[in-house]
Amino acid sequence: MQDTEQMKWALLIGTLAMLMMAFFVISFVIYYQKKKFEEEKKLNEIEKNYSKLLLDTALNSEETERRRIAQDLHDDIGTMLSLTKLSLNQLSKRITENGEKEDQIMRKAQSLVEETILHVRRITRELVPTTLERFGLAEAIDEFIHKLEEGNNLTICFQPGEEELPRQGQKIELTLYRIMQELVNNAIKHGQCSKIEISLEMSKDFIGLRVADNGIGFDPDMIKEGKLAGLGLLGIESRLAIVNGTVQYSKNATGGSTALTQIPMQAVSNSKPEPLHPFRRERVTL
């Protein structure tokens, strides 16, 4: 009888111990999984921030390099070409007196130098969008499309929005400008379009840039499958990742495609953006 009682107690204690262990295992799995997930999330966040920082640094370096090349073109090549033009003008006066053939060659040389000066100015402006930093995004886009229309059989409409877009941070404006450049270039190069519509849309929290074309268009699902990586779309996404922006592509019902970029509004700092021109580099006295 006593043995049975002892056995019952032993069984009860053993069973309770096993049940406690089971409860402990279940609680531990829940707790450990939650903790490990939080750690993983933090680690991913750090990795994401680090990648973002690397990307930001790379893009900054690219912009700095563009600025340096523009400075060199403007200060060195530009100045030298201006001096060459001046010298040619002086030489031209002397040659005119001597012979017609030499005059023709001189005029050709002058014209070539003038053309080169124009090319250098264009390249300099393309490298560093000075209008963007001086007058803002709407004016910069306006200038860009006017220049583009000049040399192409293309109609580009630009709607800067109902309200005047307040100045944004330099990074935001530059990002939107570069994305606009990329999308327009894509529409011309790959979309084979004849008309492009660009619009700036402003909401309470976001600035939107919509670029629509009437070209051949593309299937947005192909981006997810990575089949359109060559269109510079990765570059667009990389730029957007830094400013927490998004981009959505869609196929138009009437043909062509539309890209809508949205970037969160950023408070404008009081400090004026650093001017690109006149360049700050100290001039070397010859």
Next chain:
Amino acid sequence: MLQKYLFYFQYDLLSSISVIITLVPITLIYQRKAYADPSFRLLLLFLLVKLIIDLLMFHCAATRVNNLVLFNVTIIFRYILMSGMFYYKFENKQVTKFIMPLSVGFSFFTLWDIWYCNPDILNLHLHQIVKYSLTVESLLMIFWILLYFKELIGSLKVPNLLTFPFFWICSGLLLYYSSLIFIAPTLHYATQWDVRLDIGLLDRIPYIFDIISITLISLGISLFSARYYARH
């Protein structure tokens, strides 16, 4: 007959509830379309087998007929189907290749155990519960569950375990088998037809945890989403 059933239902309320409660997860599996998942299909099969055998056992108990042969047979079905669920759930193929041979081995072991405990196998009136198989089944199932939990933690594929259906099914099974592991060997002596060992309320523990485990399994099934399953 109905009176006998009603009388037995009132007489052994706990075991009767453990029979009826099986209808809850079965209904939920159909309602949530959980049968889309092969593991849940096996669970459904197990629950249907369990319900049929439990109803037969209820009928035998109500009519004072030894039903332990049905209980012994359930052990084989239960282990094959329950461990089969893990066959589909484990991602580590090194582990899954052991599940089927172990099921076959366990089935032969249980058959041997039944024959060992009941030398006169045709005498169903004095049929006894197996001595070792229940404990071995509990050990094996606890082993699979713990191994699955380890894989679950290691893979980090489930962001929130509390909304993961199979976690609750494993929890229910873990509690059930943990409650059974020590009591299982004594059931052989405590449930004999002629000379029985009185273990008091301890023989109620399997029923209590059967109800708890079925409740947790039902909770897990209720969290199942066919759309979520299709996406993954």
